[in-house]
Amino acid sequence: xxxxxxxxxxxxxxxxxxxxxxxxxxxxxxxxxxxxxxxxxxxxxxxxxxxxxxxxxxxxxxxxxxxxxxxxxxxxxxxxxxxxxxxxxxxxxxxxxxxxxxxxxxxxxxxxxxxxxxxxxxxxxxxxxxxxxxxxxxxxxxxxxxxxxxxxxxxxxxxxxxxxxxxxxxxxxxxxxxxxxxxxxxxxxxxxxxxxxxxxxxxxxxxxxxxxxxxxxxxxxxxxxxxxxxxxxxxxxxxxxxxxxxxxxxxxxxxxxxxxxxxxxxxxxxxxxxxxxx
Amino acid sequence: xxxxxxxxxxxxxxxxxxxxxxxxxxxxxxxxxxxxxxxxxxxxxxxxxxxxxxxxxxxxxxxxxxxxxxxxxxxxxxxxxxxxxxxxxxxxxxxxxxxxxxxxxxxxxxxxxxxxxxxxxxxxxxxxxxxxxxxxxxxxxxxxxxxxxxxxxxxxxxxxxxxxxxxxxxxxxxxxxxxxxxxxxxxxxxxxxxxxxxxxxxxxxxxxxxxxxxxxxxxxxxxxxxxxxxxxxxxxxxxxxxxxxxxxxxxxxxxxxxxxxxxxxxxxxxxxxxxxxxxxxxxxxxxxxxxxxxxxxxxxxxxxxxxxxxxxxxxxxxxxxxxxxxxxxxxxxxxxxxxxxxxxxxxxxxxxxxxxxxxxxxxxxxxxxxxxxxxxxxxx
Numbered sequence: 001x002x003x004x005x006x007x008x009x010x011x012x013x014x015x016x017x018x019x020x021x022x023x024x025x026x027x028x029x030x031x032x033x034x035x036x037x038x039x040x041x042x043x044x045x046x047x048x049x050x051x052x053x054x055x056x057x058x059x060x061x062x063x064x065x066x067x068x069x070x071x072x073x074x075x076x077x078x079x080x081x082x083x084x085x086x087x088x089x090x091x092x093x094x095x096x097x098x099x100x101x102x103x104x105x106x107x108x109x110x111x112x113x114x115x116x117x118x119x120x121x122x123x124x125x126x127x128x129x130x131x132x133x134x135x136x137x138x139x140x141x142x143x144x145x146x147x148x149x150x151x152x153x154x155x156x157x158x159x160x161x162x163x164x165x166x167x168x169x170x171x172x173x174x175x176x177x178x179x180x181x182x183x184x185x186x187x188x189x190x191x192x193x194x195x196x197x198x199x200x201x202x203x204x205x206x207x208x209x210x211x212x213x214x215x216x217x218x219x220x221x222x223x224x225x226x227x228x229x230x231x232x233x234x235x236x237x238x239x240x241x242x243x244x245x246x247x248x249x250x251x252x253x254x255x256x257x258x259x260x261x262x263x264x265x266x267x268x269x270x271x272x273x274x275x276x277x278x
Numbered sequence: 279x280x281x282x283x284x285x286x287x288x289x290x291x292x293x294x295x296x297x298x299x300x301x302x303x304x305x306x307x308x309x310x311x312x313x314x315x316x317x318x319x320x321x322x323x324x325x326x327x328x329x330x331x332x333x334x335x336x337x338x339x340x341x342x343x344x345x346x347x348x349x350x351x352x353x354x355x356x357x358x359x360x361x362x363x364x365x366x367x368x369x370x371x372x373x374x375x376x377x378x379x380x381x382x383x384x385x386x387x388x389x390x391x392x393x394x395x396x397x398x399x400x401x402x403x404x405x406x407x408x409x410x411x412x413x414x415x416x417x418x419x420x421x422x423x424x425x426x427x428x429x430x431x432x433x434x435x436x437x438x439x440x441x442x443x444x445x446x447x448x449x450x451x452x453x454x455x456x457x458x459x460x461x462x463x464x465x466x467x468x469x470x471x472x473x474x475x476x477x478x479x480x481x482x483x484x485x486x487x488x489x490x491x492x493x494x495x496x497x498x499x500x501x502x503x504x505x506x507x508x509x510x511x512x513x514x515x516x517x518x519x520x521x522x523x524x525x526x527x528x529x530x531x532x533x534x535x536x537x538x539x540x541x542x543x544x545x546x547x548x549x550x551x552x553x554x555x556x557x558x559x560x561x562x563x564x565x566x567x568x569x570x571x572x573x574x575x576x577x578x579x580x581x582x583x584x585x586x587x588x589x590x591x592x593x594x595x596x597x598x599x600x601x602x603x604x605x606x607x608x609x610x611x612x613x614x615x616x617x618x619x620x621x622x623x624x625x626x627x628x629x630x631x632x633x634x635x636x637x638x639x640x641x642x643x644x645x646x647x648x649x650x651x652x653x654x655x656x657x658x
Binding site for chain 1: 325328329330349350351355356357359360361363364365366367368376377380381385442
């Protein structure tokens with residue numbers, strides 16, 4: 001490598017990356033720009049990022065008063081946290097059994113897990129809907145959470161991670177008097193923290209942004225998740241009022257962006273881990 | 279009565295038979311080493327005793343109690359692993375205390391809040407801390423109790439593993455090559471520590487290794503395993519001097535024992551290529567044998583005069599001076615592989631490659647085996 005060759009290449013590389021970044025980020029910039037503009041400035045012919053007259057306060061209060069935005073955010077936190085917690089509760093013992101226990105149905109069961117990975121999430125939507133409907137659970141947290149608590153991806157992902165835990169560690173635990181469930185929670189859970197972090201990021205991002213399933217099972221705004229909430233916001237009379245609409249959207253997007261900025265490294269680690277192995 | 283009784287254990291993995299009909303008795307306070315090359319089934323046998331593997335056939339009793347159907351945690355055995363198998367996310371104190379915690383408290387007493395508040399749980403935590411400290415002090419790791427295993431050296435980790443095993447006073451200690459991840463110097467001092475631990479614990483130890491130095495230095499008895507069978511169980515001196523089979527004689531001893539094919543003569547001598555050795559009296563003339571002579575059991579003669587009775591003549595090909603010992607590699611006139619001879623280091627002044635030597639076994643030191651490798655006992 002010499003400087004003469006690498007410098008032009010480095011410039012080229014950064015120009016390409018910058019162009020890509022601009023394309024990706026432009027809608028968000030525009031969203032933020034609209035969120036702080038008064039209505040009469042939004043539909044002008046000239047393009048300007050910063051408003052002449054700042055109207056952020058009205059847009060944001062409007063967004064919160066038209067629809068219960070805080071309720072959507074709270075719902076989002078409850079639903080994503082419950083889903084992740086229950087996913088771990090199911091996936092950890094299942095992954096341990098598939099990775100470390102020898103039993104007759106081990107291989108066929110793992111094949112089923114792999115098969116589950118191949119089925120698109122939308123396929124079981126109708127059966128799930130019918131089941132929840134006949135159980136009288138539609139339009140509740142249960143309806144939002146229950147269909148997602150078994151994550152075949154989570155089971156597969158943690159199982160692959162557990163395969164790297166040495167058998168001797170489990171043997172030592174058995175001799176030290178731990179039951180199989182104690183082994184899962186006392187020995188395997190702490191060892192799986194990196195894998196769980198990656199999985200948690202994927203799970204939370206996916207379910208925070210999930211739109212399809214809440215749209216099916218939620219009928220009252222009380223139960224709406226953030227992604228669904230933006231739609232309610234658009235359907236109210238604020239729908240034609242783009243300032244508050246963009247302000248509301250910005251608020252709903254904010255938690256994930258803030259989380260990303262706070263835990264940027266873990267985020268990237270998690271994403272690349274899955275990219276390589278998943 | 280807290281020994282180990284192993285009755286006719288067999289075990290196969292798929293088509294491979296790793297243990298064939300193994301029986302073994304270990305005394306209540308005995309230190310028994312299972313010695314053998316890798317893949318001979320010694321670790322599998324240890325895991326079966328611990329309950330981590332299930333035997334296909336046979337049964338095991340610990341302290342007179344059949345344990346075949348019992349889970350590992352019900353057997354009251356402790357095991358030290360080659361990899362140490364310390365819990366990486368726990369401190370040293372938590373690692374050592376875990377077996378006590380699991381035994382002295384009930385599941386609900388270990389729940390996060392109750393653990394701190396309930397009087398019984400708190401009392402248990404107190405006695406556990408005392409016992410952990412006592413074990414740590416015995417192994418000189420008390421200063422590291424709050425560290426994580428990753429912050430310790432190999433030797434310190436190995437002591438933590440020993441402490442975790444001894445803290446709950448098991449009725450049997452099982453050790454699976456606990457020293458093989460240590461460097462050579464540390465291994466020697468750790469041998470003394472384990473022997474000391476055995477004296478203090480006063481229970482049966484079963485120690486698995488492929489290192490004959492460990493087996494010879496620490497054990498009351500050595501069980502030599504090959505191909506899933508125990509070939510001989512005997513005290514270290516006896517297994518060295520009186521091996522029951524050629525494979526035992528060849529495995530134990532470094533450098534390896536010299537072997538020469540031969541035939542017993544009517545006068546009790548054993549005709550080998552290049553000469554006649556003594557020691558075949560009592561065996562039928564014409565018996566085909568393999569004669570084994572350990573490197574230190576040669577009497578080295580400088581004459582080189584061939585034909586002297588009971589001696590082989592040869593030529594030195596190669597010398598290895600270790601300072602404490604001198605090893606000669608001599609080519610016999612009868613051909614065959616080079617003969618290894620241990621001689622006093624001073625001999626180096628008299629020999630060099632090319633020197634003619636006469637090699638005579640010490641009286642009574644020729645070990646004879648039949649052609650299938652079984653020991654033949656000559657009667658004087």
